[in-house]
Amino acid sequence: xxxxxxxxxxxxxxxxxxxxxxxxxxxxxxxxxxxxxxxxxxxxxxxxxxxxxxxxxxxxxxxxxxxxxxxxxxxxxxxxxxxxxxxxxxxxxxxxxxxxxxxxxxxxxxxxxxxxxxxxxxxxxxxxxxxxxxxxxxxxxxxxxxxxxxxxxxxxxxxxxxxxxxxxxxxxxxxxxxxxxxxxxxxxxxxxxxxxxxxxxxxxxxxxxxxxxxxxxxxxxxxxxxxxxxxxxxxxxxxxxxxxxxxxxxxxxxxxxxxxxxxxxxxxxxxxxxxxxxxxxxx
Amino acid sequence: xxxxxxxxxxxxxxxxxxxxxxxxxxxxxxxxxxxxxxxxxxxxxxxxxxxxxxxxxxxxxxxxxxxxxxxxxxxxxxxxxxxxxxxxxxxxxxxxxxxxxxxxxxxxxxxxxxxxxxxxxxxxxxxxxxxxxxxxxxxxxxxxxxxxxxxxxxxxxxxxxxxxxxxxxxxxxxxxxxxxxxxxxxxxxxxxxxxxxxxxxxxxxxxxxxxxxxxxxxxxxxxxxxxxxxxxxxxxxxxxxxxxxxxxxxxxxxxxxxxxxxx
Numbered sequence: 001x002x003x004x005x006x007x008x009x010x011x012x013x014x015x016x017x018x019x020x021x022x023x024x025x026x027x028x029x030x031x032x033x034x035x036x037x038x039x040x041x042x043x044x045x046x047x048x049x050x051x052x053x054x055x056x057x058x059x060x061x062x063x064x065x066x067x068x069x070x071x072x073x074x075x076x077x078x079x080x081x082x083x084x085x086x087x088x089x090x091x092x093x094x095x096x097x098x099x100x101x102x103x104x105x106x107x108x109x110x111x112x113x114x115x116x117x118x119x120x121x122x123x124x125x126x127x128x129x130x131x132x133x134x135x136x137x138x139x140x141x142x143x144x145x146x147x148x149x150x151x152x153x154x155x156x157x158x159x160x161x162x163x164x165x166x167x168x169x170x171x172x173x174x175x176x177x178x179x180x181x182x183x184x185x186x187x188x189x190x191x192x193x194x195x196x197x198x199x200x201x202x203x204x205x206x207x208x209x210x211x212x213x214x215x216x217x218x219x220x221x222x223x224x225x226x227x228x229x230x231x232x233x234x235x236x237x238x239x240x241x242x243x244x245x246x247x248x249x250x251x252x253x254x255x256x257x258x259x260x261x262x263x264x265x266x267x268x269x270x271x272x273x274x275x276x277x278x279x280x281x282x283x
Numbered sequence: 284x285x286x287x288x289x290x291x292x293x294x295x296x297x298x299x300x301x302x303x304x305x306x307x308x309x310x311x312x313x314x315x316x317x318x319x320x321x322x323x324x325x326x327x328x329x330x331x332x333x334x335x336x337x338x339x340x341x342x343x344x345x346x347x348x349x350x351x352x353x354x355x356x357x358x359x360x361x362x363x364x365x366x367x368x369x370x371x372x373x374x375x376x377x378x379x380x381x382x383x384x385x386x387x388x389x390x391x392x393x394x395x396x397x398x399x400x401x402x403x404x405x406x407x408x409x410x411x412x413x414x415x416x417x418x419x420x421x422x423x424x425x426x427x428x429x430x431x432x433x434x435x436x437x438x439x440x441x442x443x444x445x446x447x448x449x450x451x452x453x454x455x456x457x458x459x460x461x462x463x464x465x466x467x468x469x470x471x472x473x474x475x476x477x478x479x480x481x482x483x484x485x486x487x488x489x490x491x492x493x494x495x496x497x498x499x500x501x502x503x504x505x506x507x508x509x510x511x512x513x514x515x516x517x518x519x520x521x522x523x524x525x526x527x528x529x530x531x532x533x534x535x536x537x538x539x540x541x542x543x544x545x546x
Contacts, residue, residue, distance in 0.1 A: 050444040070446025078440035083315060087437075088542065093494040094437050101434030102446040104427050133492050149441070 001064040003028050003157045003189030004049055006215070009058035011041070011048055017213050018044045022058070024208065024217035026191065028156070031183045032217070033200040034193035035224075036210030037233070037255065042193040043079055045210065046159040049191075050076060063156055070102055075155035075188075077146050079162045084134045084142065091137065091145040092130040095120065098149045120148040123186075124178055140171035147178065151186075158182070158190045164199055172199045179203070197224060198245050224248065284517045289404050293523075296406040296414055297509040300466045301479055303418045305487075305505030306425060307463035308480035309498050310456065312488060314436045317481050318367060319356060319457065322374040323464045324476040326352040329381035331398050331468070336388045341398065342413055345468055349461035352377075357454025401472035401524045403513065414466055421462045428455055433494070470509065471524045478524075479505050482531035486538035504534055 002025040011019040018041040026032050034042050047053045049060055051069040060067040062074060084094055099113050109117070121127045126144045129137055134145075143163055150158060160179065164172045176192075180203040183190045194200055197207065197220070207224060208217045211232030216223050223229075224246055229237040233250065240247040248255040284290050311320045327345040334344025352373065359369065385395055397405065406414070425432075431452050435442040443449050467476045483504035487497045512527030519526070 047444075052444060069444065074444075076441055076444045078438075078444070080440050082438045082440065084437055087313075088488055088492055089437075089494055089497070090492045093492075097434045097437045097494075098441065098445070101430060101438075101442055103430055105430055106426055107430040107433055149438070 001028070002026060002061070003030065003063060004191065005061040007059045007061070009048070009060055010056040011044060011053060012056045013044065013053070017056075019048075019210075019215060020213045022215040024215055026157075026189055026208075026217070029183065029187045029189055030205045031180060031190045031192065031203055033197065033204040033207045034191050034210070035195075035197055035207060040210040041213075042210060043161055045215070046076070046161050046191065046193070049157075049159060050074065072153050073156045075150035075153065075158045077150045077158075077160045077163060079165065079193075081142070081146060085139075087134045088136075089134055090131060091126070091134055091142070092117070092121075094134060095130060095145055095149045095152070098152050116152060120151040121145075123151055123182060124148045138171075140167055140174065143167065143171075143175060144178070147175075147182075151182070154186075156188055158188050160190065160192045162193050162195070164194050164196075169199070176200060176203050197248075201244070201246065220246075284514070289406075290513075290517065292406050292408070292411055293403045293513055294510060296411050297403050297470050297513055297523075298506060299411075299414050299418045300470045301505040301509035302502045303421055303463050304467045304476075304479040305483045305502035306422065306498065307460055308484040308505070309487065309501040310425075310432060310436065311460060312481060312484040313433075314456075316457075316460075317477070319370055320460055320464060320480055321477060322370045322377075323349045323352055323356075323457075323461050324468060324473040325374045325381075326377040327461075327465050327468050328398055328473045329377040329384065331473075332381045332384035332388070332395070335394060336384045341394070342410060342465065342469065345465040346417065346462060348377075349465050350458050353457035353459075353461035354454060357450065357457045397472070398468065399472045399474050400522070401468070401470050401475060403470045403523050406469065410469065414469065417462050417466060421459050424455065425459050428452055432456055471527055475524055475528055478528040478531040479509065482535045483508060486535045489535075489538035489542035508534060 004026040006022045006024050009019055009022040010017070034045065036042055044053055048055065049062060049067055051067045051071070062071055096109060096117055097107070099109060099117060118127065121130050124144045124147050126141070126148050129141045129145060134142065147163070150160070163175050163179070167175065176199055179190055179192060182188060191208070192200065192204070201220065204220065206217060207220050208215060209223050209229070209232055212234050214232055216228055216232065224239055226237055226239050229239065229248060235250055237255070238249045240249060311317055327349045330344035330348025331341040333348070334341050356370070431442065431447045435447050435449055435452050439449060463480065464476050467479050471478055484501040486504055487500035490500060491497050508527055508530040511530050512523050515521070515526040516523040
């Protein structure tokens with residue numbers, strides 16, 4: 001049984017084809033980096049796996065069953081993190097809101113549910129952070145709380161949409177290492193989307209690359225290579241490897257770096273020292 | 284002051300309304316939808332003037348019109364970028380209609396003032412019973428949707444993925460807001476609905492970091508401000524609505540100072 005299987009999936013949104021004949025399978029406990037230019041469909045692919053996007057063709061199986069909304073064993077960390085950066089409430093209450101959050105009635109927690117929250121917080125070492133206000137902690141700390149919220153319900157598949165966005169390199173490494181540890185300790189399959197392959201290189205088992213409506217899943221060396229990427233981008237792509245890092249070039253433009261800039265606007269540049277501020281600018 | 288029937292009725296009415304307004308207002312503030320609440324109150328003004336024009340009780344017009352407007356707002360969805368413009372247009376359209384109704388019913392000036400600025404001392408037994416029943420129904424509905432409402436307010440996209448019907452929750456919530464706004468308008472008037480719905484909730488969120496404590500505190504503060512306002516009005520002979528707004532403002536600004544100190 002695969003954690004996530006796409007079977008000849010096609011997705012159209014607003015008349016535009018996002019994916020066509022996507023066919024791949026992510027195995028149990030596998031850590032997969034999801035890459036591709038802006039608009040290539042990374043977020044759509046995750047939302048489709050959650051049953052939130054209608055398919056034009058094909059089928060998606062999650063942990064052996066058809067993808068549906070509210071699957072108890074799928075954890076999700078959306079790219080849009082909602083209004084929490086501006087709230088004075090504690091992180092604990094934010095994480096707790098996700099426990100049986102789709103059930104009707106008053107939000108009461110029993111002892112077992114409180115233990116579950118403590119477990120999820122401990123898994124990402126966020127017990128102390130959870131006692132502080134959401135608007136007083138850093139972007140990286142909020143990220144850890146959201147990651148622990150995604151662990152509620154003990155998922156077997158984690159869909160993480162751009163967890164590295166607006167984090168500086170040290171915090172990026174911290175998030176990648178944490179997710180890697182969770183994946184191994186808890187045997188969770190992870191889809192981790194990012195703008196750049198390099199922060200993920202040490203952690204991922206395989207890479208899923210999206211481009212021109214196609215999806216290719218494979219080892220980093222096979223997928224992040226001139227011929228494959230040229231096909232996905234529909235343009236001549238050159239892949240350079242320098243000192244253990246990978247640079248994807250189209251002519252003299254570095255593709256991933258360029259797309260990253262585009263997302264934030266040029267004013268923010270590539271490195272974000274002030275992540276709290278960068279978070280707000282995205283909200 | 285409790286020797287007078289109208290004072291006892293006023294205390295009971297404002298107590299019921301304050302608790303409802305405080306609780307509902309908390310979620311309005313949490314979700315950043317205070318402007319929607321403000322717009323609903325103006326829609327209520329049109330409903331009330333229209334009802335009087337056709338010989339119906341103002342509260343019926345208030346509740347009927349605002350609930351329909353709440354339903355419409357929820358059905359239109361939450362496209363953030365367009366929300367303020369759409370609500371603003373609805374607000375001015377509603378006020379314009381209300382003006383037209385007033386134009387056709389010119390002897391209505393005194394009642395118009397009561398609608399705009401409230402008239403808690405004019406609450407009779409029948410109105411009190413209506414307020415109590417509507418408040419009980421609203422609170423029951425709010426309790427029923429509380430869990431998904433909190434989840435959807437804090438993490439909308441995750442809530443959707445976990446199976447929360449965002450549009451349903453948002454629509455039911457806006458209908459509850461509509462009833463709370465209508466009740467509030469009876470006490471402080473449509474123009475001052477903010478003072479009981481937004482003031483106590485915003486202050487509560489600044490006084491405490493804990494969700495459950497903030498919800499309870501919002502209701503308590505609204506109650507204290509409403510009863511405090513009535514008491515001050517009784518002894519000073521100044522308007523009740525003025526005193527409630529004064530207390531609400533005072534508590535809100537005190538909460539900002541307290542939040543800054545503890546930060």
